[in-house]
Amino acid sequence: MQVDGWMEKVTFTTILRTDTGSSKVLLRPRTSQEVAHILRYCHERNLAVSPQGGNTGMVGGSVPVFDEIILSTTLMNQVMSFHDVSGVLVCQAGCILEELGRYVEERGFLMPLDLGAKGSCHIGGNVATNAGGLRFLRYGSLRGTVLGLEVVLADGTILNCLTSLRKDNTGYDLKQLFIGSEGTLGVITAVSILCPPKPSAVNVAFLGCPGFAEVLQTFSTCRQKLGEILSAFEFMDAECMKLVELHLRLASPVRESPFYVLIETSGSGAGHDAEKLSDFLEQVLGSGLVTDGTLATDQRRIKMLWSLRERITEALSRDGYVYKYDLSLPVERLYDLVSDLRARLGPRAKHVVGYGHLGDGNLHLNVTAEAFDVSLLGALEPYVYEWTARQRGSVSAEHGLGFKKRDVLCYSKPPEALQLMQQLKALLDPKGILNPYKTLPARA
Amino acid sequence: MQVDGWMEKVTFTTILRTDTGSSKVLLRPRTSQEVAHILRYCHERNLAVSPQGGNTGMVGGSVPVFDEIILSTTLMNQVMSFHDVSGVLVCQAGCILEELGRYVEERGFLMPLDLGAKGSCHIGGNVATNAGGLRFLRYGSLRGTVLGLEVVLADGTILNCLTSLRKDNTGYDLKQLFIGSEGTLGVITAVSILCPPKPSAVNVAFLGCPGFAEVLQTFSTCRQKLGEILSAFEFMDAECMKLVELHLRLASPVRESPFYVLIETSGSGAGHDAEKLSDFLEQVLGSGLVTDGTLATDQRRIKMLWSLRERITEALSRDGYVYKYDLSLPVERLYDLVSDLRARLGPRAKHVVGYGHLGDGNLHLNVTAEAFDVSLLGALEPYVYEWTARQRGSVSAEHGLGFKKRDVLCYSKPPEALQLMQQLKALLDPKGILNPYKTLPARA
Numbered sequence: 037m038q039v040d041g042w043m044e045k046v047t048f049t050t051i052l053r054t055d056t057g058s059s060k061v062l063l064r065p066r067t068s069q070e071v072a073h074i075l076r077y078c079h080e081r082n083l084a085v086s087p088q089g090g091n092t093g094m095v096g097g098s099v100p101v102f103d104e105i106i107l108s109t110t111l112m113n114q115v116m117s118f119h120d121v122s123g124v125l126v127c128q129a130g131c132i133l134e135e136l137g138r139y140v141e142e143r144g145f146l147m148p149l150d151l152g153a154k155g156s157c158h159i160g161g162n163v164a165t166n167a168g169g170l171r172f173l174r175y176g177s178l179r180g181t182v183l184g185l186e187v188v189l190a191d192g193t194i195l196n197c198l199t200s201l202r203k204d205n206t207g208y209d210l211k212q213l214f215i216g217s218e219g220t221l222g223v224i225t226a227v228s229i230l231c232p233p234k235p236s237a238v239n240v241a242f243l244g245c246p247g248f249a250e251v252l253q254t255f256s257t258c259r260q261k262l263g264e265i266l267s268a269f270e271f272m273d274a275e276c277m278k279l280v281e282l283h284l285r286l287a288s289p290v291r292e293s294p295f296y297v298l299i300e301t302s303g304s305g306a307g308h309d310a311e312k313l314s315d316f317l318e319q320v321l322g323s324g325l326v327t328d329g330t331l332a333t334d335q336r337r338i339k340m341l342w343s344l345r346e347r348i349t350e351a352l353s354r355d356g357y358v359y360k361y362d363l364s365l366p367v368e369r370l371y372d373l374v375s376d377l378r379a380r381l382g383p384r385a386k387h388v389v390g391y392g393h394l395g396d397g398n399l400h401l402n403v404t405a406e407a408f409d410v411s412l413l414g415a416l417e418p419y420v421y422e423w424t425a426r427q428r429g430s431v432s433a434e435h436g437l438g439f440k441k442r443d444v445l446c447y448s449k450p451p452e453a454l455q456l457m458q459q460l461k462a463l464l465d466p467k468g469i470l471n472p473y474k475t476l477p478a479r480a
Numbered sequence: 481m482q483v484d485g486w487m488e489k490v491t492f493t494t495i496l497r498t499d500t501g502s503s504k505v506l507l508r509p510r511t512s513q514e515v516a517h518i519l520r521y522c523h524e525r526n527l528a529v530s531p532q533g534g535n536t537g538m539v540g541g542s543v544p545v546f547d548e549i550i551l552s553t554t555l556m557n558q559v560m561s562f563h564d565v566s567g568v569l570v571c572q573a574g575c576i577l578e579e580l581g582r583y584v585e586e587r588g589f590l591m592p593l594d595l596g597a598k599g600s601c602h603i604g605g606n607v608a609t610n611a612g613g614l615r616f617l618r619y620g621s622l623r624g625t626v627l628g629l630e631v632v633l634a635d636g637t638i639l640n641c642l643t644s645l646r647k648d649n650t651g652y653d654l655k656q657l658f659i660g661s662e663g664t665l666g667v668i669t670a671v672s673i674l675c676p677p678k679p680s681a682v683n684v685a686f687l688g689c690p691g692f693a694e695v696l697q698t699f700s701t702c703r704q705k706l707g708e709i710l711s712a713f714e715f716m717d718a719e720c721m722k723l724v725e726l727h728l729r730l731a732s733p734v735r736e737s738p739f740y741v742l743i744e745t746s747g748s749g750a751g752h753d754a755e756k757l758s759d760f761l762e763q764v765l766g767s768g769l770v771t772d773g774t775l776a777t778d779q780r781r782i783k784m785l786w787s788l789r790e791r792i793t794e795a796l797s798r799d800g801y802v803y804k805y806d807l808s809l810p811v812e813r814l815y816d817l818v819s820d821l822r823a824r825l826g827p828r829a830k831h832v833v834g835y836g837h838l839g840d841g842n843l844h845l846n847v848t849a850e851a852f853d854v855s856l857l858g859a860l861e862p863y864v865y866e867w868t869a870r871q872r873g874s875v876s877a878e879h880g881l882g883f884k885k886r887d888v889l890c891y892s893k894p895p896e897a898l899q900l901m902q903q904l905k906a907l908l909d910p911k912g913i914l915n916p917y918k919t920l921p922a923r924a
Contacts, residue, residue: 121700121811122841168647177647179656180624195896201808202840203612203621204874205660206881206892207919208901212623212656216649233703256565259677263748264708304707308752364645367565396646397566430648437650448650452639457652463907475651 059086059100064111068186068194068225074107075223075469076192084472087219089130089161092153094360097165097218097438101473107223109160115139116226117200123231124183124200129160129224145231148175152346160224166216168434170346173395174267174302175232178215184228185211190221190465200228213460218436219471221464235267235302237309240338241317243329244293248371250325251295255367255394257325258299261316265309268300269395270345273374276389277344279404283354284347289340291328297394298345348391348400356386357408361401361420364430370399373423377403380419384412398433421447436475443477503530503544508555512630512638512669518551519667519913520636528916531663533574533605536597538804541609541662541882545917551667553604559583560670561644567675568627568644573604573668589675592619596790604668610660612878614790617839618711618746619676622659628672629655634665634909644672657904662880663915665908679711679746681753684782685761687773688737692815694769695739699811699838701769702743705760709753712744713839714789717818720833721788723848727798728791733784735772741838742789792835792844800830801852805845805864808874814843817867821847824863828856842877865891880919887921 065071078085086104100106109130116126123145127136134154137147149162151169161167163185166178175181184199197211214222245251251271258266274294280286290296303309313331320326332338352358365373374390381388385403392400401420405412421431425447432441432448445454457476461468509515522529530548544550553574560570567589571580578598581591593606595613605611607629610622619625628643641655658666689695695715702710718738724730734740747753757775764770776782796802809817818834825832829847836844845864849856865875869891876885876892889898901920905912 166649166653168649172647176620176624179653180620189896189900193896195900196894197897199872199874199892201874201877203616203808203837203842203877204892205610205612205876205878206874207889207897208661208665208904209610209623209656209659210897210900212653215653217652221652233707235707261748263677263679264746302708304705305752305756308749308755311752312749364647393647398647428643430643430645430650432649433645433647434649445651448643448648450640452633452637453641453651453654456633456639456654459907460652463903 059103059106062106062108064108066111068188071107071188071223071225072192072194075188075190078105078469079191079467082467082469084469086471087164087223089158089164090132090153090156092157093161093165093438094362094435095432095438095440097436097471097474098161099439101439104472109158109225112160112225118143119200120144122200123233124228125231126184126198126200126226126228127159128226129158131159133157133159133162140231141234144234146234148181148230148232149178152349159227159229163215163227164217164219164224165436166434168393168396168398170268170270170393172393173269179212181230182211182215182227183230185214185224186226187211187214187222187224190467190470195222198226198228202230213464216436218438218475220461220475221470223470235304237301237303237306238333238338239301239309239313240332240341241299241313241329242289242332242341242344243297243299243320243326244290245295245297245325246327247294251297251394252368254297254320254325257320258316261319262299262301262312265301265303265312266299266395267302268298270298270392271394272296272345272348272391273371273389275387276348276351276391279351279355279387279389280344280348283351286344286347288344289330293327298341345391348389352389352402352404355404356406357404359403359405359413359416362433362435363399363401363420363424364397364433365399365424365427366429367394367397369427370394370397373399373420374401376423377401377416377420381412381415384409384415396433418447424448439474442473442475445477503547503550506550506552508552510555512632515551515632515667515669516636516638519632519634522549522913523635523911526911526913528913530915531608531667533602533608534576534597534600536601537605537609537882538806538879539876539882539884541880541915541918542605543883545883548916553602553669556604556669562587563644564588566644567677568672569675570628570642570644570670570672571603572670573602575603577601577603577606584675585678588678590678592625592674592676593622596793603671603673607659607671608661608663608668609880610878612837612840612842614712614714614837616837617713623656625674626655626659626671627674629658629668630670631655631658631666631668634911634914639666642670642672646674657908660880662882662919664905664919665914667914679748681745681747681750682777682782683745683753683757684776684785685743685757685773686733686776686785686788687741687743687764687770688734689739689741689769690771691738695741695838696812698741698764698769701764702760705763706743706745706756709745709747709756710743710839711746712742714742714836715838716740716789716792716835717815717833719831720792720795720835723795723799723831723833724788724792727795730788730791732788733774737771742785789835792833796833796846796848799848800850801848803847803849803857803860806877806879807843807845807864807868808841808877809843809868809871810873811838811841813871814838814841817843817864818845820867821845821860821864825856825859828853828859840877862891868892883918886917886919889921
């Protein structure tokens with residue numbers, strides 16, 4: 037175990053300009069037993085612990101608020117097993133998503149999740165935050181693809197639910213408690229996850245649409261024509277493209293349009309997939325739903341098209357201070373909030389942009405300004421949350437609540453649910469040492 | 481609300497010959513509010529309640545053990561909403577699975593689960609038992625497809641988590657607690673579930689294989705050649721076929737073989753799917769993995785082929801007393817246990833059969849005898865459970881534990897897990913009124 041007793045200024049300024057954690061102790065265990073020792077020690081002495089993976093979260097979930105001990109999974113980066121018939125990967129929590137992706141792809145499989153931060157995020161953090169990302173549409177939630185977890189509880193007990201079985205109905209499915217609970221109920225130390233076979237054919241189409249109504253109709257047509265090979269349907273508005281061009285010097289591959297969509301297909305028959313895709317493109321281009329488009333089949337160009345979408349976050353962070361919202365909304369109302377806010381904020385905002393996982397009803401709404409401004413914040417909140425609540429949406433679709441959003445839980449969950457969450461927290465972490473000030477609202 | 485104060489002998493003799501429940505009161509509420517009233521009343525007076533859906537479970541989970549009040553969802557059978565863009569169905573817990581299937585199919589969608597008991601099982605019961613079934617391979621677990629639940633807690637509190645969002649990371653995902661907890665933590669009153677688009681082309685192939693090794697190789701070939709259109713891979717042995725022929729007068733559509741597999745494809749392009757399937761069949765027939773086969777594309781014949789697999793349970797029940805095991809095992813060892821038991825039991829067993837969801841690693845192992853025999857049971861148990869535990873399998877893949885299997889939980893879960901389960905039970909149902917004697921082992 038490495039214990040670094042240094043003054044650490046945990047900075048994650050590129051993503052969250054306002055939050056800076058501060059901690060005197062960073063621990064980097066290598067094994068679950070070491071994690072158990074640490075937690076047993078901390079539990080006995082009432083020391084607060086902040087579990088940390090790749091530190092790429094959007095809501096400050098992995099940042100110590102005061103002087104919590106940072107428990108980093110950085111050195112827990114071993115693959116424990118891979119079964120090349122079933123595609124079940126078992127690994128330690130600190131494995132980096134992109135490295136796992138390479139590992140399973142060499143063996144003919146694919147990680148069931150992918151996200152912009154893949155180069156540094158840890159699989160344990162992905163599971164702890166129930167990360168969604170770019171492959172959700174096709175491979176579904178981690179609640180289905182994670183088969184087992186090993187978790188260390190607040191008192192240091194190792195809970196071994198690290199099964200590799202697709203089906204197991206023996207008692208309550210305890211691992212679900214820890215998926216998405218942001219390290220507040222236990223520390224995930226190992227993950228068993230089902231990887232789908234790597235598709236032999238992948239295509240990406242990047243299209244321009246004249247309006248949001250056309251984006252929606254393109255989505256419907258897409259589902260109908262591409263069916264089971266559709267693996268992603270992402271959208272971004274013209275403002276996003278402007279920022280990506282301006283700050284990252286990336287060039288749009290299609291004519292300027294109010295909206296852009298990125299469609300990915302993944303299938304087992306290149307010829308069949310190409311036919312389906314061309315049938316689809318013919319229809320959307322012929323009917324005017326799409327005004328311009330480009331298609332990529334080779335790896336390099338696919339990556340280039342994806343980078344336009346994946347690097348929006350980076351472009352935004354270079355634009356100034358960013359107010360970030362990650363919302364689930366009924367797909368037909370998804371963009372109304374962006375237009376609405378643009379009108380509401382006027383010149384007070386530098387840019388108001390909308391993009392995200394349209395296929396999952398997930399909007400990333402971002403507002404940039406030269407600097408943090410409390411009056412702009414006041415114009416945004418609680419307005420955005422109230423708007424979302426009226427649509428019965430979610431005020432955090434995939435980013436979680438962490439430290440920054442914990443007080444808005446009430447916009448998406450009733451008081452009875454909050455009460456039960458607090459009871460679960462009290463049951464699993466009676467001393468409140470695990471990731472304090474996160475996920476659940478401060479008590480009244 | 482209907483209250484029938486009659487002496488009920490709850491019989492489910494066709495499935496579980498040994499268990500007969502007995503209850504003096506059956507309540508059939510129509511609304512969640514009525515369920516809340518009932519539970520509040522029972523909670524105040526320490527009255528035990530046994531929630532009951534279609535009463536089709538295999539482990540006695542819905543049968544009162546002593547004089548528990550039966551809380552039946554039979555009259556809670558209303559569809560509440562269906563969104564024909566997203567495919568999200570919201571309905572009361574007592575809706576019958578097959579009727580929901582018809583409802584969504586008329587609108588171009590499919591229920592993400594299907595099982596033999598569909599004609600009488602309730603969706604609430606499916607969710608409460610985390611049912612697997614025939615479409616699991618393609619559409620995954622209910623933990624991913626169930627988007628929201630309404631649950632009435634032991635004290636009568638209505639917990640509304642009935643969201644229709646694909647993504648929602650606002651706090652702990654409470655609905656997961658109730659999925660698969662067999663009515664022991666709360667009563668599910670309404671379900672929100674994501675239905676996939678109905679595939680435009682469905683094909684079923686029924687094949688004979690010369691050995692289990694060939695079944696496994698057929699499965700590998702199938703995944704490779706059929707990829708994303710594969711929607712089911714079921715197997716049954718020759719003994720199953722004999723019983724289906726003998727007791728149900730169904731005829732095998734292929735030459736007699738040691739093993740049979742049923743493969744279903746569901747896709748969006750009939751022509752493409754047929755090509756993929758014929759490419760696959762050419763390979764498996766050419767290489768001798770499959771010795772005979774038949775293909776169905778029309779609805780009537782597809783149904784006929786499926787009935788060979790779906791009606792095995794019925795054939796078994798006509799063969800005598802049935803010892804039932806529902807196991808998850810590493811797929812390569814799946815059939816070893818069947819052969820092993822056949823040798824071990826010899827003439828003491830009438831038939832030892834193996835069938836199930838091979839694609840999910842799920843074996844249904846059944847042993848028939850003229851009548852219940854305690855010495856035969858002694859030869860089976862704990863042998864089967866110990867065998868499964870050595871393979872790190874699950875002693876209940878999809879049937880749950882209910883009343884009959886609750887004491888075998890320890891073969892698949894460590895003591896730390898059992899302890900946490902008991903703590904959750906105590907938190908959510910401190911008086912123990914909800915489905916007592918189910919799921920968790922009797923305390924020492």
